[in-house]
Amino acid sequence: MRPIHSAQRVAVLADSQNLYHAAHSLYSRNVDYTELLDTAVDDRELVRAIAYVIRADSPSEEDFFDALRDIGFETKIKDIKTFADGSQKANWDLGMCLDAVTLAGKIDTFVLCSGDGDFARLCTHLRHEGVRTEVFGFGPSMADELVEAADSVIDMSVDEERYLL
Helix, strand or coil, X not given: CCCCCCCCEEEEEEEHHHHHHHHHHHHXXXXXXXXXXXXXXXXXXXXXXXXXXXXXXXXXXXXHHHHHHHHCCEEEEEECEECCCCCEECCCHHHHHHHHHHHHHHCCEEEEECCCHHHHHHHHHHHHCCCEEEEEECHHHCXXXXXXXXXXXXXXXXXHHHHEC
16 A cells, blocks of 8 residues: 655545435535545645536536536536436446546546445556555445445544535
8 A cells, every 4th residue: 555645646536426415314414525625635736636416407506516616626517317217317437437547547546535335346446556545435325345445445424524514
């Protein structure tokens, strides 16, 4: 495991849907993305910060997207799909994985902001490529396999006042 030092190049990828649902189901609050990004970067060199969001035609979502950009996140937006049976789906997992693998040669540390166990294999792959993997999420909603696959885990539930608005 690589030590953390100021010359490390960091990419932060935030699974906004996962964070939103975890924060709301556990605390009925919103994530403080400014604090999340500052803590994730930790005085290292930020190469890229990307927040993956879903457009669901909510009145305040454009303000949220603008706020993410103001904080320093690039936003990748996917429209929610509605199927003939009325069910809806929007998922950024594959896009996040592709971006992380593409960035791997340009970074020393990958910070994943999500508790989704589907990313465990990604963390394992990046570690094999020599990239340090750090996960930020809310402990009660973090998948065990993701926790086991990461070099470092920050449970935002331990300091909820810091990470929640």
